[in-house]
Amino acid sequence: MRHDTRAPAATVDGTGVRSARRPFDDMLTVSNGGAQQPHRCLVMGVLNVTPDSFSDGGRYLRLDSAVAHGYAMAQAGADIIDVGGESTRPGAQRISVSEELRRVIPVARELVAAGIPVSIDTMRAEVAVASVSLGVQVVNDVSGGLADPAMAGAIAELAVPFVAMHWRAHSAIMQQRTHYAGDIVTAVGDELARRTDSLVAAGVQFDRIVVDPGIGFAKDAAHNWALLSRLPELSARLQRPILVGASRKRFLRRATGAAVLDAATASVSALAAAAGAKCVRVHDVASNLAAVRVAENWRAHAARAADHPTH
Ligand code: PMM
Secondary structure, three states, rough: OOOOOOOOEEEEEOOOOOOOOOOOOOOOHHHHOOOOHHHOEEEEEEEEOOOOOOOOOOOOHHHHHHHHHHHHHHHHOOEEEEOOOOOOOOOOOOHHHHHHHHHHHEEEEEEEHHHEEEEEOOOOOHHHHHHOOOOEEEEEOOOOOOOOOOHHHHHHHHOOOOEEEEEOOOOOOOOHOOOOOOOOHHHHHHHHHHHHHHHOOOOOHHHEEEEEEEOOOOHHHHHHHHHOOOOOHHHHHHOOEEEEEEOOOOHHHHHHHHHHHHHHHHHHHHHHHOOOEEEEEEEEEHHHEEEEHHHHHHHHHHHHHHHHOOO
């Protein structure tokens, strides 16, 4: 498929400065009870500027192809583009901070300049600070602040929305950490609750935290399905909005086959959004946007029927 390489229209305010929408701030306002209107589950488009990510490794290493793909996802309706420079596929080795900055900063800068909301997928405070200073709106840390002791303090200062994913160890060894004493959903809820408590103790505002069960991270397929099928328990336990990242992951490929992976992902997105997830992180934006729109209507009509029972 050819990507449209033109920048999408950006909002230009009176001073000539491009200003982007702030979808995570809006979602958090609604989730924190500051606005009444229902909020559609956001669609976060994945932009991996890596040679080795699971499904798109190597495709967007060049600046022009990465930026073009970011534009294409924005034009397909992504609410925000998640730029990441470090692969977290099982077994992946870490890269240096300078290599991570070299990969992500030019891409993030171009997308921000085009008025596109951007999040940075990083475990490093230094990358988070550099990204936010050029206009990135959200920090998405798969380690929830565990990998870098400087992350929580940096987020407290930056005062941006923070995605804290459930994580136990770096990718090189995470699949050796798949033992959970007792029920997986309870265990992940407990570990995430401890994480949000320490973030708050370091000065991060509770209201700015989004939690993520960490599908595929130190988990087997049964763990992933249990977490996905019981999202309302997690949001009730944690009192935070939930982001789900199941897109094209190995357990879905095993369940449905590689040829229909985006359809399988979209099915998960519809079910997750219908269960109350507030954001899905996906590779194929169009099919997942359709899925969350279906879920939005589904929820609205279910709520209407509950308010006005006919029998
Ligand atoms: N998964 C990957 C990378 N970043 N971020 C969040 N918040 N949640 C995830 O599940 C997640 C993530 C790895 O998947 P990829 O290699 O397909 O990007």
